[in-house]
Amino acid sequence: MSQSNGLTRVASDCPAPTTQRFCAFLVAGRVFAVDAARVTEVLRGQLLTPVPQAHRALRGLLNLRGRIVPAIDMRLRLGFDAAAADASHTNIVVTVGGEYFSLMVDQLVDVIEIPVGAIEQPTADSDDPSRDSVAAVYAAASGLIYLLDVDQLVAGISDTEFERKMR
Amino acid sequence: MNENEEFVREFLVESAENLDQLDQDLVALEENPRDPKRLASIFRTVHTIKGTSGFFGFAKLGAITHSGEHLLGQLRDGTIELSDRVTGALLTLVDAVRSILETIEKTGSEGDADFRDLSQTLARVADEAVAERQDPRRGDIVVTRLNALPAEQPTVPQTVAQPQAMAPLPAAAATLLPTAQSALAESPVVEPEPTQPVVATAIAQPKASAPAVVEASIRVDVGLLGSLVDLVGELVLARNQLQSTVNSDRPDVLKRPDLLKVVQRIHAVTGGLQSAAMKTRMQPIDQVLSKFPRIVRDLAVTCGKEVQLLIDGADTELDRSLIETIRDPLTHLVRNAVDHGIEAPAVRTFKGKPPSGRLSLRAFHESGRVTIEIKDDGGGIPVEAVRAKAIARGLIGPEEARSLSDDQVLQFIFEPGFSTAAAVTDVSGRGVGMDVVKTNIEAIGGTVDIASQRDVGTTVRVRVPLTLAIIPALIVTCAGQRFAIPQAYVRELIALRAGSSVSVEGLAGAPVMRVRGRLTPLVFLDALLDLNMQSVGHHAEHSTVVIVRVDDYEFGLVVEGIASSGDIVVKPIAGLIVSLGFYAGATVMGDGAVVLILDPRGIAQKAMIPARPDQEHASDASTPAPDAQPRYLLCETVSGRQVALPLEDVSRLEIFSSAQCEQAAGRMVVHRDGRLTALADLDDMLEGVSEKRPALGFKASAAASLTAVIVAESLGDVGLRVKRIVEVIQSQSPLSSVLCAAGVLGTIAIGGRATEVIDVRSLIPGKPSLPGAPSLSRVSA
Numbered sequence: 001m002s003q004s005n006g007l008t009r010v011a012s013d014c015p016a017p018t019t020q021r022f023c024a025f026l027v028a029g030r031v032f033a034v035d036a037a038r039v040t041e042v043l044r045g046q047l048l049t050p051v052p053q054a055h056r057a058l059r060g061l062l063n064l065r066g067r068i069v070p071a072i073d074m075r076l077r078l079g080f081d082a083a084a085a086d087a088s089h090t091n092i093v094v095t096v097g098g099e100y101f102s103l104m105v106d107q108l109v110d111v112i113e114i115p116v117g118a119i120e121q122p123t124a125d126s127d128d129p130s131r132d133s134v135a136a137v138y139a140a141a142s143g144l145i146y147l148l149d150v151d152q153l154v155a156g157i158s159d160t161e162f163e164r165k166m167r
Numbered sequence: 168m169n170e171n172e173e174f175v176r177e178f179l180v181e182s183a184e185n186l187d188q189l190d191q192d193l194v195a196l197e198e199n200p201r202d203p204k205r206l207a208s209i210f211r212t213v214h215t216i217k218g219t220s221g222f223f224g225f226a227k228l229g230a231i232t233h234s235g236e237h238l239l240g241q242l243r244d245g246t247i248e249l250s251d252r253v254t255g256a257l258l259t260l261v262d263a264v265r266s267i268l269e270t271i272e273k274t275g276s277e278g279d280a281d282f283r284d285l286s287q288t289l290a291r292v293a294d295e296a297v298a299e300r301q302d303p304r305r306g307d308i309v310v311t312r313l314n315a316l317p318a319e320q321p322t323v324p325q326t327v328a329q330p331q332a333m334a335p336l337p338a339a340a341a342t343l344l345p346t347a348q349s350a351l352a353e354s355p356v357v358e359p360e361p362t363q364p365v366v367a368t369a370i371a372q373p374k375a376s377a378p379a380v381v382e383a384s385i386r387v388d389v390g391l392l393g394s395l396v397d398l399v400g401e402l403v404l405a406r407n408q409l410q411s412t413v414n415s416d417r418p419d420v421l422k423r424p425d426l427l428k429v430v431q432r433i434h435a436v437t438g439g440l441q442s443a444a445m446k447t448r449m450q451p452i453d454q455v456l457s458k459f460p461r462i463v464r465d466l467a468v469t470c471g472k473e474v475q476l477l478i479d480g481a482d483t484e485l486d487r488s489l490i491e492t493i494r495d496p497l498t499h500l501v502r503n504a505v506d507h508g509i510e511a512p513a514v515r516t517f518k519g520k521p522p523s524g525r526l527s528l529r530a531f532h533e534s535g536r537v538t539i540e541i542k543d544d545g546g547g548i549p550v551e552a553v554r555a556k557a558i559a560r561g562l563i564g565p566e567e568a569r570s571l572s573d574d575q576v577l578q579f580i581f582e583p584g585f586s587t588a589a590a591v592t593d594v595s596g597r598g599v600g601m602d603v604v605k606t607n608i609e610a611i612g613g614t615v616d617i618a619s620q621r622d623v624g625t626t627v628r629v630r631v632p633l634t635l636a637i638i639p640a641l642i643v644t645c646a647g648q649r650f651a652i653p654q655a656y657v658r659e660l661i662a663l664r665a666g667s668s669v670s671v672e673g674l675a676g677a678p679v680m681r682v683r684g685r686l687t688p689l690v691f692l693d694a695l696l697d698l699n700m701q702s703v704g705h706h707a708e709h710s711t712v713v714i715v716r717v718d719d720y721e722f723g724l725v726v727e728g729i730a731s732s733g734d735i736v737v738k739p740i741a742g743l744i745v746s747l748g749f750y751a752g753a754t755v756m757g758d759g760a761v762v763l764i765l766d767p768r769g770i771a772q773k774a775m776i777p778a779r780p781d782q783e784h785a786s787d788a789s790t791p792a793p794d795a796q797p798r799y800l801l802c803e804t805v806s807g808r809q810v811a812l813p814l815e816d817v818s819r820l821e822i823f824s825s826a827q828c829e830q831a832a833g834r835m836v837v838h839r840d841g842r843l844t845a846l847a848d849l850d851d852m853l854e855g856v857s858e859k860r861p862a863l864g865f866k867a868s869a870a871a872s873l874t875a876v877i878v879a880e881s882l883g884d885v886g887l888r889v890k891r892i893v894e895v896i897q898s899q900s901p902l903s904s905v906l907c908a909a910g911v912l913g914t915i916a917i918g919g920r921a922t923e924v925i926d927v928r929s930l931i932p933g934k935p936s937l938p939g940a941p942s943l944s945r946v947s948a
Binding site for chain 1: 398400648697698740741742743752753755759760
């Protein structure tokens with residue numbers, strides 16, 4: 001799981017007391033991260049049951065030890081092209097308002113410590129479709145890390161295909 | 168006596184738990200003496216035991232807990248501070264209470280032990296702690312004495328009035344103890360008799376063999392139970408996978424009979440574990456019903472009535488989540504019965520009934536559901552008042568009101584804001600309630616029925632499922648995906664096969680099907696869920712129609728097939744999936760896959776299924792209510808004319824291939840159910856009737872298939888050929904018969920457009936339209 005791409009070094013380089021832990025992952029070649037406190041576990045590929053008429057980024061439901069967890073395809077959610085059908089992915093299970101959701105990412109990078117002071121507001125890049133859920137950015141040694149707002153990730157898929165068709 | 172015994176048991180179980188909690192609380196309090204929450208909790212517990220012991224006449228228990236409460240009161244008020252001595256005294260109190268409870272459990276009475284010393288000590292500690300906390304020596308003595316106090320200390324049998332036996336008391340205790348003494352004096356059970364009271368023997372006997380009461384049941388955190396059930400579910404899945412591995416005829420497995428034996432054993436144990444785990448969710452309905460004697464008593468007093476409450480079947484079990492849900496609706500129904508149902512004693516006497524009314528609550532299992540019956544022998548619901556109110560509120564027209572039966576009229580009390588109570592009382596009659604009762608019960612898949620007879624009484628039957636956690640369901644397949652439909656909503660299953668007698672329609676726009684003489688709208692699940700957009704013809708071939716009834720909706724859900732049926736464990740799903748409106752939950756199948764549970768109510772709304780106007784009328788189409796909204800089948804004729812046919816004149820819709828049709832005696836006929844049905848083109852017929860010559864049959868067209876509307880059987884074996892079916896509509900628009908052509912009843916406005924309503928009867932030879940014909944009494948053509 002651990003990647004030697006400089007991100008782990010970030011954590012040790014900045015042992016400032018005011019750091020926040022993030023769970024970093026790859027989606028379409030970019031590094032995103034979510035608050036590690038919201039992550040409950042990380043799973044390998046799981047059998048998914050599609051949910052017809054749901055948002056297209058809601059790829060299906062998985063069975064997490066008897067608990068039904070919706071899985072969000074992060075490529076689609078962040079506005080990238082869908083992954084190849086046979087591409088492997090990792091499920092990062094997060095909690096939102098007492099419910100569990102799984103974020104389907106290409107690859108888990110690592111859990112990283114980010115100094116709170118180094119977290120910056122995202123630049124207004126209107127071309128970026130993932131902008132609605134990017135809460136902040138952090139310039140790591142290896143490049144930009146987009147810090148995502150988990151609540152916004154989930155809230156953004158509450159409108160449905162059915163409703164869109166109706167409009 | 169029996170009832171009392173039951174209460175004593177409950178008291179013992181509860182108190183035993185409370186005492187354990189007290190121990191913990193006291194210990195925790197020592198570490199954090201000023202924790203007001205802990206103090207309040209301890210105070211409450213001691214107070215509860217004191218109150219209950221007074222109720223049962225356990226005087227010693229009452230006396231010592233009273234002293235303890237006094238001490239705790241001072242602690243709580245901050246008059247004294249917690250010291251070792253105080254804690255010690257309190258812990259001794261706990262031990263003493265425990266010992267008395269044990270004696271009660273064994274013998275049914277408090278026994279001979281004397282606890283007056285303890286009462287004194289508690290009082291003294293309370294007092295001394297205030298005055299002279301600086302005297303450690305005295306405190307030591309107290310503690311020593313308390314610790315030395317044996318629980319089963321045999322002492323001189325206690326006599327009631329013995330204030331002189333008390334040691335000289337400090338001021339605080341002096342004010343306190345007389346109360347305790349008087350409690351002792353008043354109590355009837357104080358004197359330990361050589362022969363035990365009846366209650367005592369009754370309790371004592373089963374004790375000999377049965378495990379102690381306190382061990383027979385324990386309280387378990389509900390969340391823990393939930394996770395236990397989840398884990399068992401996981402185990403069942405793993406077991407299933409294990410079994411399929413073993414059953415896979417692998418040679419290495421077959422060589423191991425010991426392995427097979429173990430697997431078999433795991434199979435059996437897992438099954439047992441599963442059913443036991445599910446039972447942990449079940450609780451007796453008594454949890455709700457036991458509150459009613461008090462509620463009814465208080466209400467009867469408030470309303471100046473006499474009510475005799477009978478409760479039957481309190482041990483009927485249902486899922487604990489349901490128990491909470493039915494509590495409020497049942498309370499409401501009981502309040503209604505006492506407040507509105509049962510008459511005042513004078514009225515009852517006048518009517519020749521006994522002055523005291525009877526209210527019976529009966530709970531029982533019935534075909535996999537729990538029925539709770541609330542029955543009173545009161546004045547009944549004034550049907551005429553309901554009728555008048557319904558008219559006044561504009562729910563029905565005066566005409567329609569007259570035609571509705573009393574039972575139908577009664578249904579209006581479930582309308583929001585409907586009340587017939589002459590006076591709004593404190594108790595009920597504000598007109599809120601029955602609709603909420605119905606909504607709440609229906610939300611858990613239950614039903615509410617009401618029957619009432621003037622001066623005889625009212626019976627309300629609430630039927631709820633046993634559990635929401637495990638429900639029987641039908642697993643259907645559609646476009647390769649499985650879905651579950653709760654059996655509670657499934658009325659029947661109809662297989663659609665090409666050429667079979669039930670194979671019908673599947674016409675774009677407004678697919679319908681005649682089921683048991685009623686046109687039922689169809690919903691194609693694959694189209695609704697956008698699973699795959701196959702051609703319409705595909706459906707008619709191999710499909711299954713699940714006739715679903717929910718609330719006022721009845722429709723046929725067209726699916727590919729039925730995979731299985733059985734009990735499923737309902738799992739909650741994320742709110743954003745529920746809000747899609749199609750799904751009620753999900754379940755995990757034996758193979759570990761997640762299957763969505765369809766929500767028929769939501770589907771009916773999404774598919775815009777019209778609510779059935781009224782069940783009775785729809786099934787009895789020949790006598791429609793004069794004011795009921797008529798329904799029409801809208802279709803387009805071959806020439807492109809849009810016409811409406813009264814739905815009661817339509818039997819079914821069919822598509823025939825041209826190969827099925829043949830010419831016979833100059834007519835076009837088709838073989839159908841072993842009969843010959845004459846086919847006629849609707850255009851031709853309309854033309855023919857205007858030329859006063861009936862036309863049956865038409866020139867065979869080149870079309871490979873033709874769509875026909877088969878008319879109601881009472882009109883003859885005739886099919887009317889049309890180009891296509893548009894939809895079924897319900898029209899409020901009045902039928903206007905001004906300037907209408909022959910064969911046309913009149914016109915109605917559909918979507919702002921005047922559409923001709925065909926007088927089907929007049930088109931069929933030998934069935935002339937009669938003035939005032941029952942099928943369409945509105946207009947005579």
